[in-house]
Amino acid sequence: MSAERNRSISPAASLLIKGGHLIDPAARIDASMDMLLKDGRVAEVAPPHKIKGGAEEKFDARGLIVTPGFIDLHVHLREPGQAHKETIATGTAAAAAGGFTSVCTMPNTVPVVDSVDWIEWLRQPERGAVVNVFALAGATQSSKGTALTDFRALHSAGAIAVTDDGKPILDDRIMREALVLGGELNFPVVQHAEDTRMTENCSMHAGARSFRLGLRGMTAAAEALIVERDVQLAMHIPNARLHVAHLSTADALKSVRRGKRAKARVTFEVTPHHFTLTDEDMRDYDSNYKMNPPLRSASDVEAILVALADGTVDAIATDHAPHAAHEKEMEFERAAFGITGLETALGLAITRLHREKHIPLARIVELFTAGPARCFDLRGRGSLVRGSIADVTVFDPKKKWTFDAAKSRSKSRNTPFDGWQLTGKVAATIVGGKIVYSG
Amino acid sequence: MNPARGSLLGIEHLEAAEVLRLLKLARRMNPDKPRPLLKGRRVLLLFYESSTRTRSSFEIAAKSMGAHTILIQPIGSSIEKGESLLDTGYTVRAVGADIIVIRHPNAGAPYVMAQHIDVPVINAGDGLHEHPSQALLDAYTILRNKKTFKGLQVAIVGDIFHSRVARSACHLLSKFGVKIILCGPQELVPDIATTLAPGVRVTRHIEDALRGTDVVMLLRVQKERLSGMKIDLPEYIARYQMNPVRLKMAKKDAIVMHPGPIIRGLELTSEVADGAQARILEEVRNGVPMRMAILARAMGKMR
Numbered sequence: 160m161s162a163e164r165n166r167s168i169s170p171a172a173s174l175l176i177k178g179g180h181l182i183d184p185a186a187r188i189d190a191s192m193d194m195l196l197k198d199g200r201v202a203e204v205a206p207p208h209k210i211k212g213g214a215e216e217k218f219d220a221r222g223l224i225v226t227p228g229f230i231d232l233h234v235h236l237r238e239p240g241q242a243h244k245e246t247i248a249t250g251t252a253a254a255a256a257g258g259f260t261s262v263c264t265m266p267n268t269v270p271v272v273d274s275v276d277w278i279e280w281l282r283q284p285e286r287g288a289v290v291n292v293f294a295l296a297g298a299t300q301s302s303k304g305t306a307l308t309d310f311r312a313l314h315s316a317g318a319i320a321v322t323d324d325g326k327p328i329l330d331d332r333i334m335r336e337a338l339v340l341g342g343e344l345n346f347p348v349v350q351h352a353e354d355t356r357m358t359e360n361c362s363m364h365a366g367a368r369s370f371r372l373g374l375r376g377m378t379a380a381a382e383a384l385i386v387e388r389d390v391q392l393a394m395h396i397p398n399a400r401l402h403v404a405h406l407s408t409a410d411a412l413k414s415v416r417r418g419k420r421a422k423a424r425v426t427f428e429v430t431p432h433h434f435t436l437t438d439e440d441m442r443d444y445d446s447n448y449k450m451n452p453p454l455r456s457a458s459d460v461e462a463i464l465v466a467l468a469d470g471t472v473d474a475i476a477t478d479h480a481p482h483a484a485h486e487k488e489m490e491f492e493r494a495a496f497g498i499t500g501l502e503t504a505l506g507l508a509i510t511r512l513h514r515e516k517h518i519p520l521a522r523i524v525e526l527f528t529a530g531p532a533r534c535f536d537l538r539g540r541g542s543l544v545r546g547s548i549a550d551v552t553v554f555d556p557k558k559k560w561t562f563d564a565a566k567s568r569s570k571s572r573n574t575p576f577d578g579w580q581l582t583g584k585v586a587a588t589i590v591g592g593k594i595v596y597s598g
Numbered sequence: 599m600n601p602a603r604g605s606l607l608g609i610e611h612l613e614a615a616e617v618l619r620l621l622k623l624a625r626r627m628n629p630d631k632p633r634p635l636l637k638g639r640r641v642l643l644l645f646y647e648s649s650t651r652t653r654s655s656f657e658i659a660a661k662s663m664g665a666h667t668i669l670i671q672p673i674g675s676s677i678e679k680g681e682s683l684l685d686t687g688y689t690v691r692a693v694g695a696d697i698i699v700i701r702h703p704n705a706g707a708p709y710v711m712a713q714h715i716d717v718p719v720i721n722a723g724d725g726l727h728e729h730p731s732q733a734l735l736d737a738y739t740i741l742r743n744k745k746t747f748k749g750l751q752v753a754i755v756g757d758i759f760h761s762r763v764a765r766s767a768c769h770l771l772s773k774f775g776v777k778i779i780l781c782g783p784q785e786l787v788p789d790i791a792t793t794l795a796p797g798v799r800v801t802r803h804i805e806d807a808l809r810g811t812d813v814v815m816l817l818r819v820q821k822e823r824l825s826g827m828k829i830d831l832p833e834y835i836a837r838y839q840m841n842p843v844r845l846k847m848a849k850k851d852a853i854v855m856h857p858g859p860i861i862r863g864l865e866l867t868s869e870v871a872d873g874a875q876a877r878i879l880e881e882v883r884n885g886v887p888m889r890m891a892i893l894a895r896a897m898g899k900m901r
Contacts, residue, residue, distance in 0.1 A: 444706030
């Protein structure tokens with residue numbers, strides 16, 4: 160049972176995607192293929208012109224890449240309680256424009272989504288979701304870090320993972336309990352890895368630039384220590400599933416690599432901004448460069464690029480974190496952490512990873528599809544083999560475009576990528592067989 | 599929006615020639631025989647943090663040139679009621695401010711202000727970041743005593759990490775090739791400080807810092823900014839306090855500077871504070887003509 164919303168399905172519709180190049184890493188397909196979607200499922204995948212019979216609708220995908228629908232493991236849709244930043248309707252509209260057919264929304268809302276009632280509230284049609292929304296639930300009550308929530312009930316209600324994101328689960332004993340109980344339920348525990356005892360009053364990465372700007376810095380150690388502890392726990396607790404959110408440092412990466420080598424069930428995501436920008440990029444105290452974890456050093460970025468290329472990274476996730484202008488246009492140290500990211504993720508991945516770093520498109524597609532589907536066990540998604548859910552993303556890997564934050568579908572504009580020239584643009588986002596966005 | 603012409607947000611991005619122009623202008627400023635360069639202008643002093651020297655000297659500088667000054671502090675203003683930095687800025691602009699002088703506990707606050715308000719913004723100290731008028735008046739004081747920056751060695755001793763004065767001083771002195779030695783314990787003087795500007799070196803040993811030094815600049819340990827950091831004060835005093843014996847290690851004609859407030863018995867002894875080599879009160883005096891020059895520049899009156 161899952162918490163997805165599929166309200167966009169128009170029943171009995173069929174859609175033929177013709178002339179595209181299919182990249183489906185989970186099915187090891189990287190070839191010209193046509194695809195028939197029917198009744199919300201993939202009915203047929205076949206070489207060009209081989210699909211017989213008509214379809215109610217056709218999509219001409221010549222010159223385009225067709226892939227499983229993108230899955231974003233980490234977004235903040237801000238409901239309940241912070242609709243001035245984003246709503247499920249606006250956030251999922253931005254997701255659709257970014258090629259995401261599924262998003263996983265974080266529970267650090269007002270109040271924290273830590274009960275079955277809130278999980279059910281998120282799934283109500285009135286929320287106006289245009290893509291699938293999967294809910295993470297608070298790992299501890301009100302995310303205070305002191306007592307676990309009712310994992311069993313939340314799991315049954317459709318929550319796909321637990322987290323106190325925005326904050327770490329700091330207490331060793333509580334984290335251990337979470338991994339033990341999560342392991343019993345096959346429930347991933349998602350950690351925001353930051354030792355907040357070391358990052359008080361900090362607003363960027365600790366380095367030469369933070370020293371120069373007079374800003375207190377978060378050390379790489381504050382992330383790496385928590386990741387190391389969690390990986391150690393995961394290695395020794397049967398069936399424990401640890402997912403490290405927005406990993407940003409080379410040191411934390413070392414711990415994750417060790418855990419993976421030891422066959423611990425450890426997965427992790429990285430964000431487009433952490434593989435694109437460094438702490439040196441912030442100018443004039445622009446709070447659109449303020450997020451948590453912060454932009455890191457060039458050597459951290461290099462280590463992450465290596466891990467993206469060599470298959471270690473499981474998923475690209477945006478950590479889409481919308482904030483109203485008045486929460487950002489202020490003293491850097493007081494401004495809210497976080498930037499939007501849904502609409503720029505693919506463009507940044509293709510521009511930075513494919514064109515600059517020559518990472519194959521198939522690997523990038525895996526990071527947006529099969530990889531994240533595996534992290535949270537999203538069955539029927541992340542691949543387009545026959546019978547899969549008809550979530551499809553179609554994009555033009557060569558198209559150059561300029562991102563204009565003012566035209567974003569998100570309610571908020573807090574992005575450092577306004578005005579950036581990107582290569583790679585979404586052509587269509589198909590959820591449950593229905594086109595919800597075409598660019 | 600770019601900052602208004604005449605803004606002074608920091609030393610880092612100021613050209614050496616502009617620094618020299620300001621220092622030259624300050625030499626021609628006499629608070630007792632002032633020219634009415636700011637006649638009828640309104641200078642808003644927005645002080646989000648306490649200050650004695652900087653505030654009073656900006657105020658005297660502005661008034662001596664014929665400006666009206668209005669002091670706004672959090673207590674007794676709308677800031678106390680939760681008004682944002684920018685709204686306070688828009689408000690004082692609407693009231694008719696011609697120049698905004700701002701001191702703020704957060705680094706970069708003057709930048710945020712200057713990007714949104716169309717009058718010159720002068721940074722009177724922002725968090726741990728910069729204190730440009732202090733660096734300028736210190737440079738002015740050094741030149742009055744040493745005639746030239748050429749070949750000078752300056753030792754800055756104490757809490758560099760929390761010091762906006764030190765950051766601005768390093769940027770300024772580095773532009774003129776001065777050798778700068780930062781001295782103090784690891785927690786207060788991190789090695790990364792050497793990346794601040796060319797010519798900056800770090801040492802843990804006071805003897806090493808003082809040998810061959812022309813200017814000894816002392817800093818206060820800023821207890822209010824330690825933010826959980828633990829400093830062993832007796833240990834600090836034992837290793838770094840400036841006393842007459844240590845001061846002898848510097849050049850014979852070395853001068854002692856301190857941006858204030860000084861804490862006697864901590865970073866320096868009374869003998870040093872009141873000694874012949876001290877220039878601490880001269881710095882304060884020089885603050886007035888220097889800030890007159892800064893305000894005149896803000897109004898485009900560089901001649």
